[in-house]
Amino acid sequence: MVQPRWYRYVGPADLRDEAVAVNAVVLDAPATLDGWLGSQGREERNEPFTFVIALDGMLRLGPRRSEHVALASGQDVLAAGELRFAPDGAGRCVVEVTNQSTGYCPDPDCWPAVGVALDLLGVRHPGEFTAKLVFRRxxxxxxxxxxxxxxxxxxxxxxxxxxxxxxxxx
Ligand SMILES: [Zn+2]
Known part of the structure; x- marks a missing residue:
């Protein structure tokens, strides 16, 4: 197994500095996800969310307009992108998931951290990014x-x- 890479924030410093107060939800159990999704409006629930996988391996979600760096409290991440849920029986599954984060510019190789975090939550997912962005400096x-x-x-x-x-x- 390849050692996971850590991604450092590479976006504008002013975003990092002003964005530290966003109220991200840390998803450490299936019930936390259910509760948080339940608190979102019907429209928002089916929109893509911004996510990061923090260094503790946990998924952090925020509304789409959230900056990834705010979800991560300015810290390094294992992965970052956007994901969208859809109804799946009584629960939800992930139907779209990407590494779209211009703040962290993660390589698509960061997928395993995402898969593990979703597995931990018992959420079915596509098993890979449904769209892979290629970032280069x-x-x-x-x-x-x-x-x-x-x-x-x-x-x-x-x-x-x-x-x-x-x-x-x-
Ligand atoms: Zn150039």
């Missing part, structure tokens, strides 16, 4: 890029982007 200008259609070119300065994930924490 431009070595020339520092811009955070999302690689689309295999085009490894910086959107800002046209420099070539590396083939391997390169947001290496210090």
């Amino acid at each position: 431009c070595p020339a200008c520092g811009e955070r890029n999302i690689v689309r259609d295999g085009d490894f070119t910086c959107a800002l300065c046209d420099s070539a982007l590396p083939k391997l994930w390169n947001f290496i924490p210090n």
